[in-house]
Amino acid sequence: MADGLTAREAIALVATHFEEAPRHPAVGVGVGVGVGVGVGESGDGPLDWAGYGESRARAVGRTGEEESVVWGAAEIGGVRAVLVSFEFRFLGGSLGRRTGDLLEAAYAYARTERLPMVSLIATGGSRMQEGMVALGQLQRVARASALTRAAGLPQLAVLRDPATGGGWATLGAGADVVLALPGAQIGFAGSRVRPPDADPSAYTAEGQLAAGHIDAIVRPGDLRSTLSRWLTLLTRGGAEPVPPPRALDGVGTAATGWEAVQRARAAGRPRAGAYLDAYFDERLEIHGDRCGGTDPGVTCGFGLREGRAVAYAAQLGTATRPAGYRTAARLIRLADRLGVPVLTLVDTPGAANDADAERAGAGAAIADVFAAMASVRVPVTTLVIGEGGSGGALALAAPGNTWVTPDSYFSVIAPELAAAILKRAPADAPATADQLRLRPEELVELGVVRGIVTRRA
Structure with missing residues (x-):
């Protein structure tokens, strides 16, 4: 029984x-x-x-x-x-x-x-x-x-x-x-x-x-x-925004846009798990989108930092699936309702665009995250820690409070795909990366991000 x-x-x-x-x-x-x-x-x-x-x-x-x-x-x-x-x-x-x-x-x-x-x-x-x-x-x-x-x-x-x-x-x-x-x-x-x-x-x-x-x-x-x-x-939220994590890699300035892309794609680059472990004293995950889906490429939950609760939604370097976006939207709305500030970590080549993702409602799921971010009342801080590919990355970025690491890039689309859309040869992708002005320093100059975080001394 x-x-x-x-x-x-x-x-x-x-x-x-x-x-x-x-x-x-x-x-x-x-x-x-x-x-x-x-x-x-x-x-x-x-x-x-x-x-x-x-x-x-x-x-x-x-x-x-x-x-x-x-x-x-x-x-x-x-x-x-x-x-x-x-x-x-x-x-x-x-x-x-x-x-x-x-x-x-x-x-x-x-x-x-x-x-x-x-x-x-x-x-x-x-x-x-x-x-x-x-x-x-x-x-x-x-x-x-x-x-x-x-x-x-x-x-x-x-x-x-x-x-x-x-x-x-x-x-x-x-x-x-x-x-x-x-x-x-x-x-x-x-x-x-x-x-x-x-x-x-x-x-x-x-x-x-x-x-x-x-x-x-x-x-x-x-x-x-x-x-x-x-x-x-x-139950330990607060009204003040949280600072972005410090960089975990000591790399210097990328000389070209293509170099910035290659750094962000490097296999040994620090990923979200390392950033979350360094940032929080402890954390617990929420799981799933409550619609029958999960995405192993997104992790969401709540962590304790210096006695204060912070909600987090982090991409893990893969193409984000609809379930990942829905889970992130669930996390953001829950944090907003409970008065807990939010940290997002952006790291994705873009949203998943295969047929299964379309059938699972990729557009609606991304729109839901944009809506959650646009209407949230608690402060949100974003750090781009790797690839920032197109709208699939921008959906998780806080308007006006997004930061980047030295080994990251943020672009309207990946250079290879931009070249294809412009009917250029694949060999033109590196030059296209330069034209996109996607390096961290260029993003600061464009006013797209607030600044570049550095490694703790």
């Missing part, structure tokens, strides 16, 4: 301290008095479902809980948060009217106290015995989540086993950061309602990670420390 954790065992797994919210005065354990009963309803709920009241009473007796969720104020590694935990043994952790009451109250408390929200989810979905009344709770939860999002408060979800149906499609998939236990069953469709020929791996934590729908799989013993780190990273 599921992951075997009770609601309170899951709480103990992550919280250093937990203070449960006061229990609802109208909730009792006897048949005809129990949870989920509205005005004018019998103990068998809004549908007068025969035996429902007895089922609830048995669930109360079996679990000691009054509903399928428990919530309260918690400390997780020293960070205060509102914590919600599902009790799967209570009618499969299903969501009914009373569950909606409790979840709405938890979200409201988070907004009143300005606390992040953490949900430990183990549910089979909406409660059948309450019919459409139960299903309607998803709208309540979605609205409460949207209000909390608009208030600039982070929401984190831990997907236990199982996390299916409306619980996954609201508290789970709607969270800012989504973690999962290894092997957890995750999906909108529960195991009893899937097509008989469905690939079971698609409904696992591992399958959802591969598809870009969750951020990480975390072992139970690591949950507390991981949540503590995430809560720290998501």
Whole structure:
């Protein structure tokens, strides 16, 4: 049965301290008095479902809980948060009217106290015995989540086993950061309602990670420390822009445009991973575009630098795919909502332009990043650390606050492609590179970038 954790065992797994919210005065354990009963309803709920009241009473007796969720104020590694935990043994952790009451109250408390929200989810979905009344709770939860999002408060979800149906499609998939236990069953469709020929791996934590729908799989013993780190990273923003990283290579000025291009393409040149490691004291990644895609050529996440949280989106030197742009846009909008400054590292020959990329919506994905950068309210700092190829690179560049390293270039298009467009011979690419004025010094002269970063002495 599921992951075997009770609601309170899951709480103990992550919280250093937990203070449960006061229990609802109208909730009792006897048949005809129990949870989920509205005005004018019998103990068998809004549908007068025969035996429902007895089922609830048995669930109360079996679990000691009054509903399928428990919530309260918690400390997780020293960070205060509102914590919600599902009790799967209570009618499969299903969501009914009373569950909606409790979840709405938890979200409201988070907004009143300005606390992040953490949900430990183990549910089979909406409660059948309450019919459409139960299903309607998803709208309540979605609205409460949207209000909390608009208030600039982070929401984190831990997907236990199982996390299916409306619980996954609201508290789970709607969270800012989504973690999962290894092997957890995750999906909108529960195991009893899937097509008989469905690939079971698609409904696992591992399958959802591969598809870009969750951020990480975390072992139970690591949950507390991981949540503590995430809560720290998501709540320590600031209004001041961050400085660009220092250069990691001591190369001098490139004599020609073609030399600048060759330097940026050199295999041994420092890449984004080295820059991020040097810049941050610690960092955690978000993963995937939440649309079924991932791009190994883009890394996004949040890092801690001198006690301050900074969001980052970095290209890793390959042609950026639509999923990479969508992940970056997700990161930028999340950072903006939470008041966390952003650092972007540009390093790409350009956007991927193969047929698969076009079918995956390359244009729309790039446009989405441009829109996110154009509307962001937090400060954004950009450093071009290698190739800056065309609009696929410019999409991640901060207007007015872009810097370059000595071993980089930024161009309207790669010199070889520019030569081809101008109907020149391939041998003319080096001369074309000079005409494009793409060297770091020339970019400063053109006013395209603010300056060239140097290596720390």
